[in-house]
Amino acid sequence: MWQVIGQPKAIRLFERGLRTGTLAHAYLLVGPHHIGKTTLAVNLSQALNCTGADPPCGQCPSCRRIAQSKHADVRVINPASLDTEEKSRQKISTDAIEELQYSAFLPPYEGRYRVFIIDGAENMSAEASNRILKVLEEPSPSVVWLLLAVEESRLLPTVVSRCQRVELRPVPVTEIAGLLQEWYGVEAAKAGLLARLSGGCPGWAVSAAGDSRLMESRTQALDAFFNLLGAGLDDRLHYAAELARVIEKDRRIGTETLKIWLGLWRDVLLVKNKCPDDVVNIDYLETINRLASGAALSEIKSAIDRLNETLSQIARNVNAQLALEVLFLNMPTRKVVREGSVAAG
Numbered sequence: 001m002w003q004v005i006g007q008p009k010a011i012r013l014f015e016r017g018l019r020t021g022t023l024a025h026a027y028l029l030v031g032p033h034h035i036g037k038t039t040l041a042v043n044l045s046q047a048l049n050c051t052g053a054d055p056p057c058g059q060c061p062s063c064r065r066i067a068q069s070k071h072a073d074v075r076v077i078n079p080a081s082l083d084t085e086e087k088s089r090q091k092i093s094t095d096a097i098e099e100l101q102y103s104a105f106l107p108p109y110e111g112r113y114r115v116f117i118i119d120g121a122e123n124m125s126a127e128a129s130n131r132i133l134k135v136l137e138e139p140s141p142s143v144v145w146l147l148l149a150v151e152e153s154r155l156l157p158t159v160v161s162r163c164q165r166v167e168l169r170p171v172p173v174t175e176i177a178g179l180l181q182e183w184y185g186v187e188a189a190k191a192g193l194l195a196r197l198s199g200g201c202p203g204w205a206v207s208a209a210g211d212s213r214l215m216e217s218r219t220q221a222l223d224a225f226f227n228l229l230g231a232g233l234d235d236r237l238h239y240a241a242e243l244a245r246v247i248e249k250d251r252r253i254g255t256e257t258l259k260i261w262l263g264l265w266r267d268v269l270l271v272k273n274k275c276p277d278d279v280v281n282i283d284y285l286e287t288i289n290r291l292a293s294g295a296a297l298s299e300i301k302s303a304i305d306r307l308n309e310t311l312s313q314i315a316r317n318v319n320a321q322l323a324l325e326v327l328f329l330n331m332p333t334r335k336v337v338r339e340g341s342v343a344a345g
């Protein structure tokens with residue numbers, strides 16, 4: 001049984017390859033974080049080595065050992081261990097790549113196929129990519145490479161061209177909500193909200209259902225947003241400095257706040273365009289309605305453009321504080337009365 005949620009197209013492709021013996025020797029699985037790339041890669045490794053009647057059965061010793069990361073022929077590689085750009089790591093990483101190049105030509109030890117899963121393949125250094133490329137250019141019949149990437153454009157084109165590309169698609173909201181209710185016992189309203197917030201990535205929804213910190217940080221980001229809308233110049237500049245410090249420390253966490261605001265403005269735009277059914281932040285619907293009725297379409301669109309521009313400036317390493325100051329000074333001013341979140345606590 002395939003454990004990955006959704007992705008019928010990818011599963012059909014792999015099932016056909018397994019049935020007819022026409023699997024490629026390298027696949028590039030592309031899709032956002034938490035969409036199911038790792039689960040699909042592990043499932044395919046199981047299917048390749050399964051001894052049950054209906055691969056991947058999940059029950060045979062091989063499937064179980066792979067699920068427990070104990071199978072000698074299935075390796076998950078994190079490019080941090082291959083990164084040669086930091087001098088202090090150079091020796092270890094070169095050894096790691098050499099070991100990988102060597103083991104890629106060995107026959108399977110306990111199963112039928114050796115499977116190498118490179119999780120976050122776009123984070124490989126140029127040297128690691130070139131060495132992997134050499135291995136991909138001389139495929140071994142009993143080795144399958146699975147490269148997983150969020151940002152495909154950061155991969156070497158020569159590496160991409162050696163792989164069969166499989167794109168993982170966002171999973172429908174109803175499917176994720178159903179999963180949360182049936183498998184994890186999440187009540188309906190919260191399941192619906194998490195499914196919408198997940199952006200089609202079931203892994204995120206499952207994490208958020210089990211870890212309240214994800215929803216708490218969203219509430220904090222939205223609180224900051226509503227406070228800023230009603231704040232004066234001094235408070236806005238103060239918050240710009242504060243958020244810039246967060247971004248300096250951890251860009252992903254810092255920019256997450258901006259992405260949450262972007263999601264809220266998109267919801268305001270949806271309501272303004274009379275598509276309230278597609279709103280993501282449904283627990284803030286009343287507030288979103290009020291913002292939509294109080295703002296001109298052009299004002300909403302320009303808020304979205306400015307946020308996108310700020311995010312791309314930060315990605316290009318522009319001075320974050322300066323970029324945020326410009327963003328906040330151009331934010332519209334509103335006094336916002338808001339409801340609480342249904343998923344709080």
Ligand SMILES: [Zn+2]
Nearest residue numbers: 050057060063
């Ligand atoms: Zn099995």
